[in-house]
Amino acid sequence: MGPYSIYDYLTFIFPGATVLLVTEYGWFGWRWHDPGGTALVGILAAAFVVGNVIAGISTWIEPVFFHGRPGSNPDGLWGQFGRNDRHASQRDAIEALFHARYGSNNLANGYALARTEVRNSALHGEGLKTLNQQIGFYRGMTVAALAAAILEIAFAIGWHTHLFPGVWIPVLLGSFLVFLYRYRRFWRWYGDYVIRVIQLLQAAPPRPSP
Numbered sequence: 001m002g003p004y005s006i007y008d009y010l011t012f013i014f015p016g017a018t019v020l021l022v023t024e025y026g027w028f029g030w031r032w033h034d035p036g037g038t039a040l041v042g043i044l045a046a047a048f049v050v051g052n053v054i055a056g057i058s059t060w061i062e063p064v065f066f067h068g069r070p071g072s073n074p075d076g077l078w079g080q081f082g083r084n085d086r087h088a089s090q091r092d093a094i095e096a097l098f099h100a101r102y103g104s105n106n107l108a109n110g111y112a113l114a115r116t117e118v119r120n121s122a123l124h125g126e127g128l129k130t131l132n133q134q135i136g137f138y139r140g141m142t143v144a145a146l147a148a149a150i151l152e153i154a155f156a157i158g159w160h161t162h163l164f165p166g167v168w169i170p171v172l173l174g175s176f177l178v179f180l181y182r183y184r185r186f187w188r189w190y191g192d193y194v195i196r197v198i199q200l201l202q203a204a205p206p207r208p209s210p
Helices: 006-028 037-066 091-102 107-119 125-158 165-203
Strands: none
Touching: 006 037, 006 125, 006 165, 037 125, 037 165, 091 107, 091 165, 107 125, 107 165, 125 165
């Protein structure tokens, strides 16, 4: 099996295709009336490469989505302990749980160890992988939609565009907001999943020795 699943490839191709569409069609117009198989393969390959570039950029700016500094470590527990969040009143209890289970000296270290345990779990790891794939997809699409909107605005103001700015700019900016909302939503679910699984494992009776 290769390093990527089909969904992973789409996670790169869709953001890359979004930026390529606005760049190519917006600037040159659609130049292929009936693209053949070779052209389609080339377009997919180009979208995959551009999508990888977007993935690198989006990973670097990811902390900004949680009010952090670009290039820093994003807060894995963002969205868990705020006033209306699911674990709003459980911060101390969860920190104590992590300390009891791992001997961690702070909440962030305990969460990192908990995430590793869940990720390596044969029973729960697949669910965490699915959530992580969704995070990667929406992170890439958030950055791609914003980048495409900026390109379209620049084309419309400074040069020319074959797209309709009055339609495409609102659509791209609206897509950016929707993708950002979904991205942050899945980030919350990811942290909540880790916490809930560890709570269940900690509460489960120990297995008898063989």
